[in-house]
Amino acid sequence: MTKTLLEHAIPDLTAAIAYLFTAYRRPLDTATGLVYEHQLAAIPLRLVREAVVQAPDARPFLPTCAELKADCESLRLHALAALVWAPCAQCRDAQPGWTAVTDAAGVERLTRCRCWTSHQQALVNTGLPLAPLIALPAGREAEEVTP
Numbered sequence: 211m212t213k214t215l216l217e218h219a220i221p222d223l224t225a226a227i228a229y230l231f232t233a234y235r236r237p238l239d240t241a242t243g244l245v246y247e248h249q250l251a252a253i254p255l256r257l258v259r260e261a262v263v264q265a266p267d268a269r270p271f272l273p274t275c276a277e278l279k280a281d282c283e284s285l286r287l288h289a290l291a292a293l294v295w296a297p298c299a300q301c302r303d304a305q306p307g308w309t310a311v312t313d314a315a316g317v318e319r320l321t322r323c324r325c326w327t328s329h330q331q332a333l334v335n336t337g338l339p340l341a342p343l344i345a346l347p348a349g350r351e352a353e354e355v356t357p
């Protein structure tokens with residue numbers, strides 16, 4: 211697979227962080243670089259690369275690690291949402307995503323339709339994590355809020 215121009219320009223996480231600080235004309239010291247690298251290490255480079263390139267257009271100030279993670283999560287959700295599943299002609303009228311098969315004993319069972327499994331495979335093929343990158347803030351019970 212050939213690398214894109216952006217993959218050449220930003221080959222790793224260190225380069226992505228350097229790009230970010232350069233874009234905001236901010237000096238990058240070793241300690242700050244380490245914090246950003248540590249905080250972003252678990253996120254796919256593809257998402258971090260896209261987030262740092264888009265940041266100057268979207269954020270007036272140098273984003274914190276938490277803001278970058280949130281941007282990466284938005285990019286992940288956007289990329290996965292672009293792959294829309296539509297039930298095929300064989301399953302859409304009965305039970306979308308499911309199809310009936312008859313096993314050796316003559317019992318009719320439901321199994322996932324090929325349109326659904328190929329959509330799931332397409333999601334996996336993006337190489338993006340299917341679970342959220344960041345957790346939502348913990349909810350609070352009503353009695354915790356009232357004094």
Ligand SMILES: [Zn+2]
Binds near residue numbers: 297298301308323326
């Ligand atoms: Zn189907």
